[in-house]
Amino acid sequence: MENSDSGSCRRKTACANRGGKGHYPAQPMNTFIRKSVEELQAYTPGEQPKVEGLIKLNTNENPYPPSPAVARALKSTPVDSLRFYPDPVCSALRERIAAINGCSPDQVFVGNGSDEVLRLCMRAFTQPGGSVASFEPSYSLYPVLAASEELDYMEVPLKEDFTWFDPPDELAASVFFLANPNAPTGVVYPEATLQAFSERFSGVVVLDEAYIDFAEGDNSWIWAQNRKNVLLCRTLSKSFSLAGIRLGYAIGSTGLIDALYKLKDSYNVDCLAQTIALAALEDIEWMQDNVRRIVTTRKRVVMELEKRGFRMVPSGANFLFVEPPSGQPAADLFESLQAQKILVRYFPEGRTGSYLRVSIGTDAEMDAFLCAVST
Amino acid sequence: MENSDSGSCRRKTACANRGGKGHYPAQPMNTFIRKSVEELQAYTPGEQPKVEGLIKLNTNENPYPPSPAVARALKSTPVDSLRFYPDPVCSALRERIAAINGCSPDQVFVGNGSDEVLRLCMRAFTQPGGSVASFEPSYSLYPVLAASEELDYMEVPLKEDFTWFDPPDELAASVFFLANPNAPTGVVYPEATLQAFSERFSGVVVLDEAYIDFAEGDNSWIWAQNRKNVLLCRTLSKSFSLAGIRLGYAIGSTGLIDALYKLKDSYNVDCLAQTIALAALEDIEWMQDNVRRIVTTRKRVVMELEKRGFRMVPSGANFLFVEPPSGQPAADLFESLQAQKILVRYFPEGRTGSYLRVSIGTDAEMDAFLCAVST
Numbered sequence: 001m002e003n004s005d006s007g008s009c010r011r012k013t014a015c016a017n018r019g020g021k022g023h024y025p026a027q028p029m030n031t032f033i034r035k036s037v038e039e040l041q042a043y044t045p046g047e048q049p050k051v052e053g054l055i056k057l058n059t060n061e062n063p064y065p066p067s068p069a070v071a072r073a074l075k076s077t078p079v080d081s082l083r084f085y086p087d088p089v090c091s092a093l094r095e096r097i098a099a100i101n102g103c104s105p106d107q108v109f110v111g112n113g114s115d116e117v118l119r120l121c122m123r124a125f126t127q128p129g130g131s132v133a134s135f136e137p138s139y140s141l142y143p144v145l146a147a148s149e150e151l152d153y154m155e156v157p158l159k160e161d162f163t164w165f166d167p168p169d170e171l172a173a174s175v176f177f178l179a180n181p182n183a184p185t186g187v188v189y190p191e192a193t194l195q196a197f198s199e200r201f202s203g204v205v206v207l208d209e210a211y212i213d214f215a216e217g218d219n220s221w222i223w224a225q226n227r228k229n230v231l232l233c234r235t236l237s238k239s240f241s242l243a244g245i246r247l248g249y250a251i252g253s254t255g256l257i258d259a260l261y262k263l264k265d266s267y268n269v270d271c272l273a274q275t276i277a278l279a280a281l282e283d284i285e286w287m288q289d290n291v292r293r294i295v296t297t298r299k300r301v302v303m304e305l306e307k308r309g310f311r312m313v314p315s316g317a318n319f320l321f322v323e324p325p326s327g328q329p330a331a332d333l334f335e336s337l338q339a340q341k342i343l344v345r346y347f348p349e350g351r352t353g354s355y356l357r358v359s360i361g362t363d364a365e366m367d368a369f370l371c372a373v374s375t
Numbered sequence: 376m377e378n379s380d381s382g383s384c385r386r387k388t389a390c391a392n393r394g395g396k397g398h399y400p401a402q403p404m405n406t407f408i409r410k411s412v413e414e415l416q417a418y419t420p421g422e423q424p425k426v427e428g429l430i431k432l433n434t435n436e437n438p439y440p441p442s443p444a445v446a447r448a449l450k451s452t453p454v455d456s457l458r459f460y461p462d463p464v465c466s467a468l469r470e471r472i473a474a475i476n477g478c479s480p481d482q483v484f485v486g487n488g489s490d491e492v493l494r495l496c497m498r499a500f501t502q503p504g505g506s507v508a509s510f511e512p513s514y515s516l517y518p519v520l521a522a523s524e525e526l527d528y529m530e531v532p533l534k535e536d537f538t539w540f541d542p543p544d545e546l547a548a549s550v551f552f553l554a555n556p557n558a559p560t561g562v563v564y565p566e567a568t569l570q571a572f573s574e575r576f577s578g579v580v581v582l583d584e585a586y587i588d589f590a591e592g593d594n595s596w597i598w599a600q601n602r603k604n605v606l607l608c609r610t611l612s613k614s615f616s617l618a619g620i621r622l623g624y625a626i627g628s629t630g631l632i633d634a635l636y637k638l639k640d641s642y643n644v645d646c647l648a649q650t651i652a653l654a655a656l657e658d659i660e661w662m663q664d665n666v667r668r669i670v671t672t673r674k675r676v677v678m679e680l681e682k683r684g685f686r687m688v689p690s691g692a693n694f695l696f697v698e699p700p701s702g703q704p705a706a707d708l709f710e711s712l713q714a715q716k717i718l719v720r721y722f723p724e725g726r727t728g729s730y731l732r733v734s735i736g737t738d739a740e741m742d743a744f745l746c747a748v749s750t
Binding site: 030032033034035036037038040042043045046048059061062063064065066070071074075077079080081082083084085086087088112113115116119123124125126127128141148150174203204228229237241242243244245246255256259261262263265266267268269270271272273276 | 405407408409410411412413415417418420421423434436437438439440441445446449450452454455456457458459460461462463487488490491494498499500501502503516523525549578579603604612616617618619620621630631634636637638640641642643644645646647648651
């Protein structure tokens with residue numbers, strides 16, 4: 001099954017455990033709990049250990065701080081204002097996002113991180129017992145969300161080198177979750193290919209652009225905003241250095257956006273997150289400067305790793321997906337790095353099991369990483 | 376049907392519109408959208424208008440600021456820390472909540488407001504197409520969440536005076552959402568009655584205690600924490616003056632709590648909310664002082680309104696549910712108050728339609744309210 005180029009997609013039944021541990025939990029069923037929830041294997045976020053001196057290259061956090069405008073906004077927020085409910089529909093933030101992207105505020109949905117946006121898409125754009133699809137490999141949260149929503153999850157295997165493989169025309173899924181750049185590979189798909197696919201696909205294409213700011217070229221995506229079946233999903237977690245405040249958003253046709261608003265929790269985004277996000281989005285230059293620094297570092301690390309015999313997947317993100325020099329299992333290098341207090345991410349299952357995902361940190365952090373992999 | 380004391384519960388089919396507007400939306404169906412979402416009438420939160428000089432008694436916000444410890448915690452948070460993901464399971468906060476309540480941290484779930492907790496309960500403790508129940512009237516979010524989860528919603532009518540009515544033994548619901556004090560009435564049910572019901576009910580009882588700190592007596596609820604089918608749901612929005620940060624939590628058996636953790640978004644509570652909530656929960660006295668002030672004001676307002684001929688429902692919350700003196704429609708008083716820049720909450724449908732819900736503000740705000748209703 002691994003490395004399949006056949007183009008046939010694989011159907012995973014709803015609630016299937018990931019990792020071959022069987023369908024039923026070891027513990028006796030709790031009769032109060034929904035069956036699909038008992039069987040659900042929750043998503044495992046990257047570790048957040050509190051180890052002194054640790055170099056943390058495992059969760060794609062930005063190594064540079066958010067804009068000074070964020071600090072100012074936070075400082076000038078009167079604490080007394082916390083006793084009021086936040087704006088339930090993030091009006092000011094939607095206007096700002098709309099202005100940046102050249103769309104209307106009612107084409108913008110703001111969520112508690114793009115996690116919330118993705119979960120709501122899974123629900124809003126499917127019928128009960130329906131199917132969603134994605135590439136394999138892609139963001140490991142998608143199958144968890146599908147199982148949690150009791151949907152079939154279909155995987156379309158990418159090519160051997162993780163580049164685009166055209167999903168079959170008869171793909172019976174109502175949503176395609178399409179991370180671009182892809183995670184955990186970092187691969188950027190050609191824009192024309194995405195556009196052609198969205199014209200061909202009968203359901204909703206969720207373009208998950210968590211890492212788009214690190215990709216080169218013009219990423220304004222006007223065509224996508226004007227398609228009724230495309231939703232762009234973005235986050236302030238990576239390029240804006242704001243993973244801690246949980247702020248994601250979607251841009252799309254009002255038909256799709258309205259459905260997300262109907263389903264969201266009444267006050268889904270807290271008032272400080274709204275204030276901070278607004279400040280950050282008024283200082284785009286700060287974000288762009290940080291992105292430039294990270295991309296420069298990425299290019300340097302790519303060259304250095306190639307010299308050391310690593311197989312590199314071309315990345316348009318703030319991380320690299322790398323295969324250690326021949327003979328060295330990725331799991332061994334993962335452990336060796338951990339012993340040297342360098343934490344990267346390892347996805348042991350399937351064909352991602354021979355790679356490591358390495359976030360781009362500061363130059364000093366990457367020098368330590370390069371030194372550690374050279375020994 | 377109104378004011379029914381018959382004890383028969385009413386079944387509402389999933390996705391039924393509230394308010395007799397019919398099952399199908401006026402707009403043409405968008406084929407990308409889940410049918411139940413198209414039909415869903417989203418919850419309407421209380422208005423948050425920006426009107427100068429407005430006296431806002433419509434959303435049960437606390438008129439007093441949060442603890443100074445909150446300001447200190449906020450000020451001492453390094454802005455650089457916002458670039459990291461928050462603790463996905465709120466470890467420090469769960470330990471603090473456990474210590475306050477005399478339970479174990481793994482009996483505590485922390486959510487993005489109790490909105491999230493209630494939504495997850497709706498999902499985790501039902502089977503697909505199942506049923507949940509609540510009293511009528513009760514918190515108007517419950518039927519919206521049920522419709523959103525495609526569940527049947529059954530209403531057990533309270534007595535004429537909004538006091539407890541024993542749900543029938545054969546109640547075929549897997550969760551009973553039981554607000555205590557109830558919303559929008561403010562009625563506190565006898566603890567022994569709740570305990571007896573939870574022993575009799577075959578499903579999960581979600582005791583929604585958003586307003587419990589304003590009720591008199593010992594509310595430690597040790598019995599509830601030790602029952603496998605009871606979940607206590609609380610919030611920092613009201614008594615802790617922190618509606619803006621979205622922090623709710625649940626306490627219950629690990630079987631129930633684990634299910635909520637499986638379903639939640641990966642990083643559901645942002646880092647500032649965690650920091651602020653921890654600070655607030657380390658200054659319980661501040662909250663209790665504010666609660667005492669609010670309860671004192673409430674008692675005074677009750678006496679003054681009784682003098683003016685209002686019919687009062689006994690309240691253990693930070694609001695009053697009042698019927699205007701005979702002959703005056705609640706809708707008229709609502710509008711008259713609005714014209715005087717005083718905003719209260721009005722639920723026009725069913726038997727709540729002859730009442731207004733009035734949040735308890737500062738003494739000055741309540742004097743203005745009393746003056747306005749006397750004219």
